[in-house]
Amino acid sequence: MRISRKKRLLIGLVLVISMLAMPSAQSLPGGISGVQESGCNCHGAVPSDSVAGSIEGLPDSYNYSEVYNLTLSFEGGPSQPGNVNQGGFHLWASEGELSILDATTQLYNANEVGHTEAGNDQTSWDVIWTAPATDRNVEFVLHVNSVNGNADGAGGGTSGDMWSKVSVSLGGPIEILEAADPFVVLGVLILVTFSLLVITLAYVFYRKDPDSFDWDNFSPWLADWLTTTDHKKIGTLYFVAGLFFLGVGGIMAMIIRIQLSVPGNDFLTQDQYNQFFTLHGTTMIFLAAMPMINGFANWMIPLQLGAADLALPRINAMSFWLQPFAALLIFTGVFSGHGADTGWTGYAPYSVSEATHSGTTMWAAGQILLVASSTLTGINFLTTMAVMRAPGMGWMQMPLFSWSILVANVMLFLSIPAFGVGLIQVYLDRVIGTAFYDIAAGGDPLLWSHLFWYFGHPEVYVVIVPSFGIISEVIATSSRRSVFGYRSMVYALAGIGVVAFIVYGHHMFTSGMSPTLRFVTMLTTMLVAVPTGIKIFNWLMTMHGGSLVYRTHTLWALGFLVTFTLGGISGMFFPSIAMDTHLHESYFVVAHFHYVLVGGTVFGFFAGIYYWWPKATGKMLSEKLGVLHFLTAFVSYNALFWPMHRLGVWGMTRRHHTYFVTTEEALGSLPMEAAGWNMFITVSGFIFFFSNFILVFNMIVTSIRGQDAPDDPWGGWSFEWMTSSPPPAHTQYKLSDGTWGLPTLEDANEHIANEPGVMGRWFQRLMVSDEESEGASN
Amino acid sequence: MSAGFAAFLFTLAAAFEWGDFIGWTEVPLILASLGVVFFGLLIWWRQDWSYGVDGKDSKHLWEPKSAGSPFQNIDIRKVALWMFLMSEMMVFTSLFSTYMRYRFGIPNCMTVFESGEWVEGTAVTCFEPAAHLIASSWFHIAPGAINTFALIISSFTIVQALRYAKMKDIEEDVRKRKVMRYLGTTWVLAILFLTLKMIEWFIGFPTPGPLTDLNHGHSEIASLYAEGYTINADSYQHYAYDTMYHDGKDIPKDSALYTMLQEGTHPGGQMMANIQVSATTFYVTTGTHGAHVLGGIIGLTYMTLKAARGGYTPDNAVSIEYFGLYWHFVDLVWVLVFPFFYLY
Structure with missing residues (x-):
């Protein structure tokens, strides 16, 4: 039995690795390395050793902006003096500018030059290369054809011809390190994180019992985690996955911020930038926020309802295990530079066009799996809450966190099938060529926007509402009283849940949607402020009537109140159609949704982690480290996102890989201060990123030598x-x-x-x- | 049990990956992935296989009941199934709204034809409901019509299977026979449904002898595929879009084309239509329904085999009930799909 289990694990591992390797291998030939090769119109299938090309006139290292005369020539092969044609060439230079001297050569672009019809009759050509003005490593790739001249006229026979390739590289006055490919950076970082995860896993097992640290003991322990249907263990798995992808998404955010730290930066190309912001959004929403919500819900819902487990434990395990595979699919293609580049919204018709990377198909496939996972989760939680409440617990006695998960799941459950169907349509369009979004055949790209935002808007409430629940629990417990206005809290939650479905049009104000619908969604969107306001005031009243105890989770809850209210207020700019048209696609939007998603959702999660960690692990977290984490994160977080409002008002656009500053009034340019603010944002971003490692450190240290937690450390009542x-x-x-x-x-x-x-x-x-x-x- | 279960989850998810990103040319890999899914299902079924047979495990048969209002004393799994059907409803709602968006948003091909605003040789983008082709003849609509009745009858037989499985006062082997036969009938009807669908989509059927006369003198009914009603049909031609066909007969007197025909200024010959969107909505919506039927068939296959060894007793008859709920839903969806896509 044990052997077969090992084999099964092994097969699974091989499957996973080959899955990762295959798309990369497939896309490589046309991928990164393709630029130099594409210019070669080589005669004959394979390069020949008897042809020797050469580039003369190149220095060992160039001087800035100096002009060099290059002589390109070749010897050998079938080329003979007196043939009709003798040969041809193609030269590619990675940096600097190429230009031509006479009619025997022609310029394709600044980096590529080749011969003309008139240059067919010779074996040597002269071109000019202007060196770059900065330190670069320059690559030259020369392709030459040696021609036997059996072509009677233009483009005739090429049989018997031979070709070869020469590569030369040189540096500037100062040798510089070659800049790493950002994808390699990302890959290495993810690999390192993953290795750390594995090492931590091994260490956790080692700590359990240092004497029995071998594979025979390890494999059943591992198999137990892989096959568990216990809601607590699955909750933990969700957490590990969620935190891991929070880190991955954070790394992407940092790479994006490096790119944006100075104007006109070229750390990322446009193409790479597109993939990074797409995957940042997708990772953070679907692979970090959602699993962490499910982690909290898995752990706490059965405990809060007084149930033994969730209603459908197997389905629960299935919804979790769909996620890692979905994640693999979504990331497929990234490392060969062919990841999804549509933005997390995947707007049609771009998402179904040939111009997108092949990774977009995988992205859609992965999202379909996530939809399946969320549907199963929804069934499970809704059923659990409908049928497994402790005897005597009516709907109106459910703790507010359970209520928030209920509302979130109803929203998710009723909206995500629309997204799933939209994704299946995109997937089929891309794979088998159906015509849902084919404009030429009468398809309507707005349909995708409707399907997506019909899901997408409830989705953003799905990620914020559980945080409301956590904050309600935390504030009530910390104030040492029950929450003020329980019923109004429940009705406000339910109100958000209902309104969520009729506001989505505000994402599409600039899409040419009908003005009537725009007006209606403008009003309904403004309506959202009412239930949210009720909740905020109820929290304030809870604190007002109680005596607040300042624990770490309390601090996070207070931080949440501040940042979420600010995010909510900036959100009130968008329902107004005129304001929205002005601020659309600007950094004001970025600032707004990061204020509610990070300042709201993530701060809520942190509050929840500090609040329930002792319950889940039996160890107290260090309060000192917790306060340090809160202070650094709260300050750097505000420094990170607050200036973005100003950038947005200045007109900095999101989803653009760079920006330019001028002293003059010019269309599409930003004032000079914008450069400084962007650098400030990047620095704050890094502080925020690293401040969260305090939490990780806290978790590791306290689980090794923390205090044991009592059953009810905070005096909670549920x-x-x-x-x-x-x-x-x-x-x-x-x-x-x-x-x-x-x-x-x-x-x-x-x-x-x-x-x-x-x-x-x-x-x-x-x-x-x-x-x-x-x-x-x- | 749990080891097998994890393998199931693991491989099922893995298989989805494979099936998803390979594309259609790599059939062996898709088959391998389906094999992995099936392997997972087998592991799952193996645990259930002997459950309830010959009164074994009968004291372990335990169906958890709901505790709280409003579902007091309702089986938990039944509540869960209703929840699942709720999301299925949203899936088909989305598909139908896509269909309606295009049906009403793109001008109908017949309207375009009658407006006379087309040029022979240049395709016009318009919406061509499949019903225009299917409902044009009793023979063309026959597979769909038979399918409708097949599904309705199968809904009845699954309830009969449940009724006999729940009956306590009958002989063990009578119950075994009855349950197996009714489940088997359901299975046969479901297979019939998919077979007729394939005939309608891809194969077509002959109408020999006296049927030829009834079929306007044609000796066969061509499949939708053969008629050119496909997702890449950018120059589709329907016989009704031919001015020769309409020359003087059954064209509305108030249409622009009628006036043009009278004046002799009408565009001659056949109108070509780009109907990719219409075909896409038709095939994907009915195909999604077909996939649900296929899922039902896979479940039914297992249940029929289990019933053949007397696997269903009053104690675990709920399995049939849960399947029946799903099956009624699939039936109900078809009752909506049929008029939307086959009749109008």
């Missing part, structure tokens, strides 16, 4: 604090009579059990109990 820290494998709760088991609402010390309300009773009448119906058929 069911999860009634079990031990960490909870036993089969969750048991300490009941009010001192025994252990599954609780009823009477065991909790906050709420009172009550009967279902009017709607509940009405709905219940429609249900035929399965016990009754089985009894009837007996």
Whole structure:
């Protein structure tokens, strides 16, 4: 049994590796290395040794901007003096500028030069090369054809001809290091992160029992994690995946910021920049935020409801395991430079055009898997919350975090099929050539926008609403009282859930959508501020009426209130159609959604991590490190995103790989200060990025030598604090009579059990109990 | 159990990857990926295979029930299945809204033809509902019509299978026979559905002897593919878009083309249409439904085999009930697809 399990793991590993390798291998020939080769119109299939080309007139190292006369020639091969034609050439220079001297040569572009019809009758040509003005490593690639002259007239026979290739490289006055390909940087960083993850995994296992550190003990332990259906373990897996991809997305963000730190930078090419911002968005939303929400929900929903596990544990495992494979698909093609380059919105018709990279197909495929995963998750959580609440716990006694997950999943569940169908349409368009978004055949690209944003807008609420839940729990516990206005909180959440479906048009104000629809979505979008405002004021009132205890999670919650409110206020600029038309696609938008997604969602997650970490691991996190993390992250975060508002108002556009500054009023240029602000943003970005390692450090250090956590370290009231820290494998709760088991609402010390309300009773009448119906058929 | 289960998840997901990014030319790899999915399913089924046979495990048969309102005492898995159907509903809603967007957003081919604003030899982009071809003859619509009844009957047979599986006061082998036969009938009807669909799409069928007369003198019904109704049809020609065909007969008197025909200024010959979008919506929507039927067939195959060894007793008859819920949904979707895509 053990051997077959090993084999299975091995096969899985081989599958994964070959999957990663194959698309890269396939796309390489036309990929990075293709530029020099594309100019060769070589005669004959293989290069011949008997032909020797040469470039004369090149120095060992060039002087800045100096002009050099190059003589290109070849010897050998079938070329004979007196043949009709004798030969040809093609020269490519990676840097500097090439130019021509006479009619025997022609210029394709500044980097490529070749012979003309008139230059066919000779074996040596003269061209001019102007060296670059800065330090560069320059590559020359020369292709020569030796021709036997059997071509009677232009473009005739090439049989018997031979060709060869010469490469020369030289440096400037100072030898400089060659700049690394950003994709290689990304690849290496991800590899390093992954290796660290594996080493950490091994170390965690080693720490468990240093004496039994060998494969025979390790493999069942690993297999247990790979095959688990326990909601707590799957929650942990979700967390590991989510944090890993948060790091990956962060690395991408940092590479983007390096590119944008100075005007006119060429660290990333346009093409690479497109792929980086596409994958940054996709990774952060779908591979970092969503798994972390699922991690929290997996851990806490059954505990908060007083249930033993989720309703469908297997389906739960399946929704998790779809994610890593989806991630592999989404990243497929990136390292060969052919990743998805459509932006996370994947707007048609670009996303179905030939111009996009082949990675876009994989991107769509990976997203389809994520849609499947989210659908399964939705089924699972909705069912769990509908059927597995502890006896006596009505809908209105559910903790607010559970409510937020319920609302988020209803939104996700009702909207994501539209996205899935849209993705399948894009995928089919790309793969088998259907015509959903083919404009020539009458397809409508706006349809994609509608399908996408019908999902996309609820989706951004899906990632923020669980944070609302976490903040409600944290603020109520830290204020040492129940949350102010529980019912209004629930109705506000539900209100957000309903309104989410009718506001999406505000993403499409500039797309030429009908003015009536624009007006309607303008009004409904402004309406969103009402339930959100209710929540903010309820939180403030909770603190006002309680006595606040300043723990790390409390600080994060307070930070959330500040940043999320700021993000919400900047969001109120966009519903106004006129403002939106002006600010559309500018850094103001970037600032806004990072304020709500990082300042809202991620700060909420941090609050949740500090709040529930002792429950989940049984170890207290260090408060000192926590406060340090909060202070550095909060300050650098605001320094990172606040100046973006100003850049946006100045007119800096998002999704452009660089920008230019001038002292004059010029279209498309920014004032001189913009360069300084961008550098400031980049520096702050790096501080923010590295400040989060304090949290990782905190987790590692405290799990090795932290204090043991009591069952209820913060004085929380919901069911999860009634079990031990960490909870036993089969969750048991300490009941009010001192025994252990599954609780009823009477065991909790906050709420009172009550009967279902009017709607509940009405709905219940429609249900035929399965016990009754089985009894009837007996 | 859990090891096999993880392998299932692992390989299922892996297989999706493979199936997804290879493309259509690399059939062996797709088959390999499907094999991996099937292997996962087999591992899953192996655990269920002997469950409930000969009264084995009967004391372990346990169906968790819902605790809270409003689903008090309803099976948890049943609630979950209804949730799943909710998302399926959204899938088909999205497909239908795509269809409606194009159906009403692109001018209909017949309208364009009657407006006379076309030139022979140049394709016009217009919407050509598949129904225009399919509903033009009783023979053409026959596969779809038979399919409709096949699915409705199969919904009935699956309920019968459930009824006999739940019956407690009948002989063990009578129940075994009945359940197996009704599940088998459902299976046959589902296979019939897909077969007729393939005939309609790709193969066509002959109409020999007296049928030829009924079929306007044609000895066969061509498949949609043979008629040129395909996703890359950028110059599709329907016989009704021929001025010769319409010369003087059944063309509305108030149409522009009628006036042109009277004056002799009409464009001559056949109109060519770019109908890629119409064909795409038709094939993808009905194809998605077909994929659901195929999924049902895979499940039914297993259930019929299990029923053949007496695997369904009143204790675990709920499996049939859950499958039946899904199957009714597939049936219901077809009842909507049929008028939308075949009749109008």
